[in-house]
Every structure is written in structure tokens, then in C-alpha cells.
Amino acid sequence: MKAPLMPDFVNKMELFLQIELKEKMGRIFIFLVLLFVPGFSVKTIAIFFLSASMLPADIKNRRDEALYFLPFSRKELYLYNLGFLLLLVLVSSIITQALWPTTIAEKGMFIIKSINFTLAMFGVVMLCVSQGLDNIGWPFIIVLLDALLGSIGRALINPYSWISFTNQGSILFAFVFAAIICFAGYWIYLKNGGEL
Amino acid sequence: MVLEVKNLSKQIRGKQILSNVSFSLEKGEVLALIGPNGAGKTTTIKCIINALKKDEGEVILFGKPFANEVKTRIAVVPEDRKVFRNFTAADYQRLWQGLYPAWNDAFFRDFVVRYNFNLNQKVESYSIGQRTLFLLGLALSSGAELLLLDEPTQHLDPTIRNEVIHLINQYARLGNSLLVSSHEIFELEEYATAFAIIKNGKVLYTDSIDDAKQKHRIIRRGESFKEGVVVGMIHDEILLKTYDDVGMYPKLNQIVVGYLQGKSADLILAKDLNLN
Structure with missing residues (x-):
């Protein structure tokens, strides 16, 4: 009998990512390549599709249940997913910006x-x-709405343009707004799953 | 107590799937959750592991309300046998080994050899029977103290079915507990020590098999009895809940059928006979 492995946070994250990468390798690879394109617009498209392709795609296609039967909590799944996305975006941004x-x-x-x-x-x-x-x-509709609302009028008379995640008139306010949206997604997902 | 389900209720799209479901499972016990298709067995299992949010009620695992941390002590074989599409058997072995601290790799390797599984083959490409057996192999290798097995013998051929029943018994003898949902009432007595009959989202009766047999009798139609409650009809016989020494002791499947069948109009006649 093999010595038991303690499923700590990093070990479980690695296992979850193995599942995601193995299941969606093709899609993730294409968007990963797009992430390395220096322009912000192309990067946003890659981030959009990467975000949609991981855990959200499992939930939408009702394939997430297989994950809940395993020793994963919704909290962990959300954080692993977000952590992986942020890591990809950060690393690709640093590399492309270093060369630009x-x-x-x-x-x-x-x-x-x-x-x-x-x-x-x-x-x-x-x-x-x-x-x-x-x-x-x-x-996609929400991104369009955000872009539309954020681009109406001048920044001084349109406070939404400061917080809009597409426009990001103010980096700080946009960060706070993005963090609130991210937390709302986390909260609703956990609430619906009975973890809150 | 390993598992205690108290007043579990669940509604899905306006339909009441579970209504005040309660039962408990002791250490080393195999509890069969018996009921027809659509009775709520799978939903109960999903609510226990929190794959589905319960509306009301409590799930107490290992003496504490459900917390995600206990999931490493529970392994599940789901009814739909859904697997990760690109995962080979070897990938599954690595995944479960990493997730379950008490994983028994020697048992798993023996299991794979015994049933001739190709570790490099995608599990999704297995036949439904092979997939069922493979998922059972994973659960039995997990070392989990509680197994939730949804229709574990469905899709298996008779020889393998017998072997699986033997493995279930062996696993329970190690002090582990199993909740097994099934509608195969004729094989229940081979592995279950207790049972809960569920129909239309309600638990009709739950008990240990031995106690249930003590508390029930089978009488012929027209046969009189002094005390007891008529439970249901089984062809030309009546299942009675009584401590009276009348009729015959029932088999487990007769108790199950009696409860599921319930009282029909014919029983009114039998009830009248009680007065004679």
C-alpha cells in the first residue's frame, strides 16, 4: 500500500487543473496563444473565452456534478479556476510586455x-x-453593455467610465469594481451550491 | 453514527422530489435505499454529498453537520456513470490517489488485473458495465469510510454482480459503512444489513433487516389477526406489522413489496376480517 498523500491546497489545485487541461486542452491552447498577442483588445477576447471555457463551461453543460462527487468544494473550484486564469494572464502579460x-x-x-x-x-x-x-x-452582452456605458460622453461626466472593466477610466476604481463582480460571482456560486 | 439524514427535503423545478427523508447509518453497516425509479434515491445521495443543495433538513456525517472536509472520507459511484471524457484509467488512478488520503493502490492494481482493465484506455470508451465496475473499483480502493453507491450492480453480468456483492460485504467487514441505492430487491439481502424504503420522495419504512422481519408477518387473504397494522398487499397475501404470532415471517423482498404496494381496495375486505 502506498503512503497516503495529504490532499493540501496546492496538490488539489494541481489535480483540478489536470482535469481541466486534459478535458479542454485544444480550446485552452488556442486562447493561450492569443493571450501572448501584445494588443489589449486581442487579450480581452482571449480572457473572455478562457474564462468561459473552464468551470463555467462545466456548469453550463452540467458536467460539474462529477467534480462535486469528488473531494472538491465549490469554494476550492472557484479559487483554483480564478488563480489559474490570473496566473496565465499575469505570466503572458509580463512576457509580452517585456518584449514590447x-x-x-x-x-x-x-x-x-x-x-x-x-x-x-x-x-x-x-x-x-x-x-x-x-x-x-x-x-458577451454584458461586455458590450459595459463597453457602451463606459464610452458614453467624457470621463468627467460619466463616472461609469472610471469603473467600467472594458474602459477602465480609473485603474483603481476599475479594480475595485472588478473585485466586487468577482466576489459576487463567488458568493452566488457558493450560495446556490449550499456552501454559504 | 456515520451518517444521519434528518427531514431532508428537496424541490426541483416545482416538483417535490424529497419530503422529510430521514434515516441513519451505523459504522460497519450496509444500508440499502430501496425504491422504484424516480423515488428520490439519487437525489438523496446527491444531497448527502452536497452535489445538490438541499432545501431543508440536516445531513450529519461522522457526528458533525456536513462540511467539505469530510469529502475525503466519502467516495461516490454516481448513477449516470459520467466520467471525464479524456481521462484514461491511469489518469483516474492518479486523481483518486491524490484526493483520497487512505487510497489503497495495491487493491486497485489487483482489481485492474482481475477485471482486465486497460489503464491506457479512456474510461469513457468502456462499455457501461465496465465503467460501472471501474468506478466501483475506484470507490473500493479509496479507503473512504463511507461509500455512496448508486445502483452499483446495474449493468453488471451475473457473475461479476456476485463478485461485487462479495466485495461490498468485505468492505463493510473492515468497519466501513455503505449506502447502496437499488431497485433490485432480490439481491438486497446478500449485502444489506439495514434498509430504507423510499417512494415518491418519502421514506415509508426504515429498520435493520433482522428487526424488520421480527416486526412483520405474512398472512393469507381472509386469515384473521388480533393486533397489528395492515401494511400492504403481496399478490394473494397481506403484509402485517405486528408482534402477534400469526402467519409466517416475511422475506425482505416481501416487506419491500408490501410497503411499496401499500393498501389497495382489496385490503378493506381483509381489514373487515380482522373483526371476525
């Missing part, structure tokens, strides 16, 4: 904007699927 001829401030801004968008996007997709909506269509 921009100032340090611009590089930093790009990385933070990417992180903000990831937080908001994952939260939005999780909110949608937790409400029984799909993982692509509704989130």
Missing part, C-alpha cells in the same frame, strides 16, 4: 488592466452560469 517597446509605466498599466479585466470577466461568467444562463452569449 513601451515605458515601464505603460507596461505596468497594461498588466493591471489585464488583471482587472480577468477578475471582472470571470465574475460575470460565473454570475451568468450560476443563474442558469449560458457562458458565452449573456456574458
Whole structure:
């Protein structure tokens, strides 16, 4: 009999990611390549589809139950997923920005904007699927609405443009708003699953 | 007590699937959750492991209300036998080994050899019977103190079914507990020590098999009795809950059928005979 392995946080995260990567390797690889394109717009598209392809896709396709039968909690699944996404976005942003001829401030801004968008996007997709909506269509409408509302008028007379996760008029306010959306997605997902 | 389910209720899309379901499972016990298709057995199992949020009631595992931490002490064989699409048997072995601290790799390797599983083959490509057996192998290798097995003998051929029943008994003898949902009432006595009959989301009766037999009798239609409650009809016989020494002791499947069948109009006649 083999010595028992203690399923700690890192070990379980690794196991969860093995499942996700093995199940969705093709999709994840394509979006991963897109993440390395330096422009912010292309990156947002990659983040959008990556967010939608992981746990939200399992929930939408009712394949998440297989995960709940195993020793995973919803809290862990959410955090592993978000952690993995943030890691991918951060690493790809650092690599692309290191190779791109921009100032340090611009590089930093790009990385933070990417992180903000990831937080908001994952939260939005999780909110949608937790409400029984799909993982692509509704989130896409919400992104469009956010972009539309954020681009109306000048920044001074449109406070939404400061917090909009597509516009990010103010990096700090946009971060707070993105974090709130992300937390809302987490809260609703756990609440619906009886973990809160 | 390993598992205590108290007044569990669940509604899905407006339909009451479970209504005040209560039963308990002791250490080393095999409890059969018996009922027809759609009775609520699978929903009960899903609510116990929190794969599905319960509406009301309590699930107490190992003496404490359900917490995610206990999931490493519970292994499940789900009814739909859904597996990860690209996972080979070897991937499953690594996954379960990493998730279950008490994983018994020697047992798993013996199991794989005995039933001739190809570890490099995707589990989804197995036949439904092979998949059932493979998932059972994982559960039995997990070292979990509580197994929740949803229709574990369904899709298995008779020889393997007997072997699985033997393995279930062996696992329970190690001090582990098993909750087995089934509608195969004729094989229950081979592995179960206790049972709960569930119909339309309600537990009609729960007891140990020995006690249940003591508390019930089978009488012929028209036969009179002094004390007791008529439970239901079994063809031309009547299942009676009584301590009176009348009729015959029932078999487990007769008790189950009696409860599931319930009282029919014919029984009114039998009830009248009670007065004679």
C-alpha cells in the first residue's frame, strides 16, 4: 500500500487543473496563444473565452456534478479556476510586455488592466452560469453593455467610465469594481451550491 | 453514527422530489435505499454529498453537520456513470490517489488485473458495465469510510454482480459503512444489513433487516389477526406489522413489496376480517 498523500491546497489545485487541461486542452491552447498577442483588445477576447471555457463551461453543460462527487468544494473550484486564469494572464502579460517597446509605466498599466479585466470577466461568467444562463452569449452582452456605458460622453461626466472593466477610466476604481463582480460571482456560486 | 439524514427535503423545478427523508447509518453497516425509479434515491445521495443543495433538513456525517472536509472520507459511484471524457484509467488512478488520503493502490492494481482493465484506455470508451465496475473499483480502493453507491450492480453480468456483492460485504467487514441505492430487491439481502424504503420522495419504512422481519408477518387473504397494522398487499397475501404470532415471517423482498404496494381496495375486505 502506498503512503497516503495529504490532499493540501496546492496538490488539489494541481489535480483540478489536470482535469481541466486534459478535458479542454485544444480550446485552452488556442486562447493561450492569443493571450501572448501584445494588443489589449486581442487579450480581452482571449480572457473572455478562457474564462468561459473552464468551470463555467462545466456548469453550463452540467458536467460539474462529477467534480462535486469528488473531494472538491465549490469554494476550492472557484479559487483554483480564478488563480489559474490570473496566473496565465499575469505570466503572458509580463512576457509580452517585456518584449514590447513601451515605458515601464505603460507596461505596468497594461498588466493591471489585464488583471482587472480577468477578475471582472470571470465574475460575470460565473454570475451568468450560476443563474442558469449560458457562458458565452449573456456574458458577451454584458461586455458590450459595459463597453457602451463606459464610452458614453467624457470621463468627467460619466463616472461609469472610471469603473467600467472594458474602459477602465480609473485603474483603481476599475479594480475595485472588478473585485466586487468577482466576489459576487463567488458568493452566488457558493450560495446556490449550499456552501454559504 | 456515520451518517444521519434528518427531514431532508428537496424541490426541483416545482416538483417535490424529497419530503422529510430521514434515516441513519451505523459504522460497519450496509444500508440499502430501496425504491422504484424516480423515488428520490439519487437525489438523496446527491444531497448527502452536497452535489445538490438541499432545501431543508440536516445531513450529519461522522457526528458533525456536513462540511467539505469530510469529502475525503466519502467516495461516490454516481448513477449516470459520467466520467471525464479524456481521462484514461491511469489518469483516474492518479486523481483518486491524490484526493483520497487512505487510497489503497495495491487493491486497485489487483482489481485492474482481475477485471482486465486497460489503464491506457479512456474510461469513457468502456462499455457501461465496465465503467460501472471501474468506478466501483475506484470507490473500493479509496479507503473512504463511507461509500455512496448508486445502483452499483446495474449493468453488471451475473457473475461479476456476485463478485461485487462479495466485495461490498468485505468492505463493510473492515468497519466501513455503505449506502447502496437499488431497485433490485432480490439481491438486497446478500449485502444489506439495514434498509430504507423510499417512494415518491418519502421514506415509508426504515429498520435493520433482522428487526424488520421480527416486526412483520405474512398472512393469507381472509386469515384473521388480533393486533397489528395492515401494511400492504403481496399478490394473494397481506403484509402485517405486528408482534402477534400469526402467519409466517416475511422475506425482505416481501416487506419491500408490501410497503411499496401499500393498501389497495382489496385490503378493506381483509381489514373487515380482522373483526371476525
